[in-house]
Amino acid sequence: MTLRRPGRIKRFLRRLEPAAYLSPYLAAFSLFFVIPFFYGIMISFFDWNLFFPEQTVYVGFDNYYEILFDAGSIFHRYFWQGLGNTALFVVLSVPLLIAIPLFFAILIDLEPPGYRFFRTLLFLPTILSISAVILIWKWQFYNNGGFLNSLLVKLGFAEIPFLIAQPWAWIAILIVTVWWTMGTNMVIFGAGLKNIDKSLYEAAAIDGATYAQTLRHVTVPLLAPQMFIVALTTMIASFNIYGQPDLLTSGGPQFSTTVLMMRIRGLAFGANADPGVATAMAILMGFIMIVVSVVQARYLRKRGE
The missing domain is CATH 1.10.3720.10 (MetI-like)
Structure with a gap:
């Protein structure tokens, strides 16, 4: 068992090699796409105030409803x-x-x-x-x-x-x-x-x-x-x-x-x-x-x- 461990460790490290090459890309992809994407989804559920963040209010699907179905809303138009x-x-x-x-x-x-x-x-x-x-x-x-x-x-x-x-x-x-x-x-x-x-x-x-x-x-x-x-x-x-x-x-x-x-x-x-x-x-x-x-x-x- 002791003799096999170095071989197993080498195989494990070899399997990790692609991760070392991919990690910079995955980090950049997450930073500039994945995180902003989910952050954007989160923002869409709020009445977001850019200048006074403390006045931001959670509105659920109201933004989507107003856009799609509220004919009296300017956002709908x-x-x-x-x-x-x-x-x-x-x-x-x-x-x-x-x-x-x-x-x-x-x-x-x-x-x-x-x-x-x-x-x-x-x-x-x-x-x-x-x-x-x-x-x-x-x-x-x-x-x-x-x-x-x-x-x-x-x-x-x-x-x-x-x-x-x-x-x-x-x-x-x-x-x-x-x-x-x-x-x-x-x-x-x-x-x-x-x-x-x-x-x-x-x-x-x-x-x-x-x-x-x-x-x-x-x-x-x-x-x-x-x-x-x-x-x-x-x-x-x-x-x-x-x-x-x-x-x-x-x-x-x-x-x-x-x-x-x-x-x-x-x-x-x-x-x-x-x-x-x-x-x-x-x-x-x-x-x-x-x-x-x-x-x-x-x-x-x-x-x-």
Whole structure:
């Protein structure tokens, strides 16, 4: 028994080696995610007073009830209006952020002259911060002196109120979002296209398939794994939209582009802050995203099968 103990101790210490490597990550993960997550859940059950913590009152599920069901509450209107605007953006942006990058990925996969430069040019906007992106595009959309409206006037057309009227405000946000983020999806689709066996295209050509038929029956079905990743991540990213409407339209006109994340931030850090309600909204938003993501993932997997 005495001779076996050193071996057992060595085996035990060897099993602990992964824990030594993982512990810094787990500590940081707990500090910056797990603890704030549960702390946020706790805050959502209180009428939290930032400036006078002693006046904080436990209200149970009142914040959630007020947000979801109390039609007379301004928080109810904030939540459902913000959620509706967010859902509208998701419905409008996700198809564009799949179709346009896929189009450019297929075009670049044909390797026309200068395709490397073209690919780099399309990907470059993704490395910019949202502040830089808005600075570039806001100047394009201005009514007086903006590049696009100045061009329209010179061509004899009327100015377009991109930032102050609908549907132009949403169109401006969509243009900025697609230009800024499509590079990542294009690269994912491009990687998938490189993995497709070119002999399949040759076989389709021998069978008399047109280029459009080859795309529909060969290329797109074989891109199912990439399509799954792009659709899921794009939906999640679109649901989390904040910077574009906040910096481009400030939520206008008449709050028509005020998305849910803007309401949550305003309630958390604004002049009339209510952290309890803001946290409850954030938790509800997270729950909705999880449900939608699971449903979407199952649907896409079934289609892929």
